Amino acid sequence: MKNSEGRVNFGSRLGAILAAAGSAVGLGNVWRFPYETGNHGGAAFILIYVGLVFLFGLPIMIAEFTIGRRAKASTGEAYRVLAPGTQWKWVGYLGVLTGFLILGYYSVVSGWTLEYIYQALTGGLADKTPAGYIQMFDDFSAGSFRPLLWLAVFLFITHYVVAKGVKDGIERSAKILMPALFVLVVILACCSVSLPGAEKGISFLLKPDFSKVTADVFLGAMGQAFFSLSLGMGCLSTYASYFGPNTRLGATAMSVGLIDTFVAILSGLIIFPAAFAVGINPDAGPSLIFITLPNVFQQAFAGIPVMAVLCSVAFYVLLALAALTSTISLHEVSTAFLCEKFGFTRGRAATLVTSGCVIVGVVSSLSLGVWKHFTIGGLEIFSALDFLTAKIMLPTGAMLSAIFVGWVLDRKLVRDEVTNYGQLRGSYYPVYINVLRFVAPIGIAVIFLNELGLLG
Numbered sequence: 001m002k003n004s005e006g007r008v009n010f011g012s013r014l015g016a017i018l019a020a021a022g023s024a025v026g027l028g029n030v031w032r033f034p035y036e037t038g039n040h041g042g043a044a045f046i047l048i049y050v051g052l053v054f055l056f057g058l059p060i061m062i063a064e065f066t067i068g069r070r071a072k073a074s075t076g077e078a079y080r081v082l083a084p085g086t087q088w089k090w091v092g093y094l095g096v097l098t099g100f101l102i103l104g105y106y107s108v109v110s111g112w113t114l115e116y117i118y119q120a121l122t123g124g125l126a127d128k129t130p131a132g133y134i135q136m137f138d139d140f141s142a143g144s145f146r147p148l149l150w151l152a153v154f155l156f157i158t159h160y161v162v163a164k165g166v167k168d169g170i171e172r173s174a175k176i177l178m179p180a181l182f183v184l185v186v187i188l189a190c191c192s193v194s195l196p197g198a199e200k201g202i203s204f205l206l207k208p209d210f211s212k213v214t215a216d217v218f219l220g221a222m223g224q225a226f227f228s229l230s231l232g233m234g235c236l237s238t239y240a241s242y243f244g245p246n247t248r249l250g251a252t253a254m255s256v257g258l259i260d261t262f263v264a265i266l267s268g269l270i271i272f273p274a275a276f277a278v279g280i281n282p283d284a285g286p287s288l289i290f291i292t293l294p295n296v297f298q299q300a301f302a303g304i305p306v307m308a309v310l311c312s313v314a315f316y317v318l319l320a321l322a323a324l325t326s327t328i329s330l331h332e333v334s335t336a337f338l339c340e341k342f343g344f345t346r347g348r349a350a351t352l353v354t355s356g357c358v359i360v361g362v363v364s365s366l367s368l369g370v371w372k373h374f375t376i377g378g379l380e381i382f383s384a385l386d387f388l389t390a391k392i393m394l395p396t397g398a399m400l401s402a403i404f405v406g407w408v409l410d411r412k413l414v415r416d417e418v419t420n421y422g423q424l425r426g427s428y429y430p431v432y433i434n435v436l437r438f439v440a441p442i443g444i445a446v447i448f449l450n451e452l453g454l455l456g
């Protein structure tokens with residue numbers, strides 16, 4: 001469906017919500033959120049996280065929606081359209097570059113999920129000692145063939161969906177993948193909470209211990225909120241350029257925020273009750289789902305190997321689906337930019353982006369193995385890319401988009417976008433605009449400085 005200016009739109013409001021939620025729900029929810037929660041003491045972290053999602057996350061998301069829908073251009077061109085002749089265009093270009101780099105290394109981890117599905121199906125996760133799971137992960141992730149193969153497969157699937165277009169590729173895949181993901185996450189959480197001994201894990205997640213709350217917990221929660229909600233690189237603003245005039249920006253942001261938080265908490269409900277049930281610590285960090293969890297499934301269903309296989313396959317399929325809807329959105333930012341800026345066809349633009357990402361992905365994957373001695377600032381390339389994008393580029397992009405909508409865009413235009421040109425009341429507008437003007441830029445500056453170690 002094209003709008004009056006010839007731009008493709010999502011076919012329905014539900015399609016728009018599911019596509020945006022698909023971008024938000026990803027490895028950040030199922031992989032990063034549980035280990036951040038585990039490292040920061042459980043329920044207190046979750047409460048703070050949820051508070052920050054609503055206080056900062058949703059206003060910035062509405063700001064990104066405003067930029068995209070108003071400009072009717074992907075993020076790479078939107079700032080140039082809205083503030084022609086100014087340097088703001090660089091914020092758009094920064095978003096494209098950030099998305100491209102994230103896609104490169106994010107696809108490496110996404111590829112790992114395919115290896116683990118394969119291993120689960122072929123019995124490779126059965127009968128190992130805890131040290132055996134560590135060895136298996138270390139050998140695999142440092143390898144030079146299998147991770148690259150799965151990376152290529154994952155990027156190829158992403159490419160296929162993006163090349164099919166906004167409605168037939170992105171929207172249609174979100175409408176299939178998101179419900180599948182909800183079903184899997186709910187089934188797995190029910191299995192996990194019904195294991196004997198799961199109560200400790202449930203109370204770890206649901207009973208806050210405020211003695212654990214430090215400034216670091218706030219900062220960790222804020223970084224997690226941006227990454228998880230896909231904010232700071234114009235991914236959602238690119239999707240918003242396909243929103244129709246009746247899509248309600250506030251309600252869509254609220255739905256995306258709720259879905260994203262729901263999946264994150266349910267992922268915690270999959271992992272912690274199961275880990276506590278078999279006496280495994282919840283603070284294993286990033287390796288939690290690739291090393292700890294296969295072990296948990298084997299132990300939890302020691303007498304019923306079929307269940308162990310089923311749960312492992314279901315879990316890694318869940319992870320792969322979540323990752324796929326996010327890689328699609330990351331890919332779209334660069335693809336749409338190349339189409340708009342250089343007039344490429346979608347297929348050609350998508351091919352260029354995929355080829356570039358294969359290179360970034362291969363380099364990041366090999367940097368965990370044979371190329372680990374090439375370092376930038378003491379980090380191998382994979383971690384350096386993660387640091388550069390998640391800790392520097394995303395907060396910078398989020399702060400600049402808040403400032404752009406809060407201070408630079410015409411006030412009437414901003415109000416018109418949140419009220420759909422007077423059709424809605426938009427009673428949250430006064431709070432929203434003040435968060436964008438003051439609270440968000442200052443808050444982000446604080447995380448940013450802290451993460452760079454400049455606050456002591």
Ligand code: PFF
Nearest residue numbers: 024026027028227228230235
């Ligand atoms: N939100 C995704 C996740 O939680 O895994 C990651 C992500 C996607 C970050 C798209 C940024 C982005 F633009």
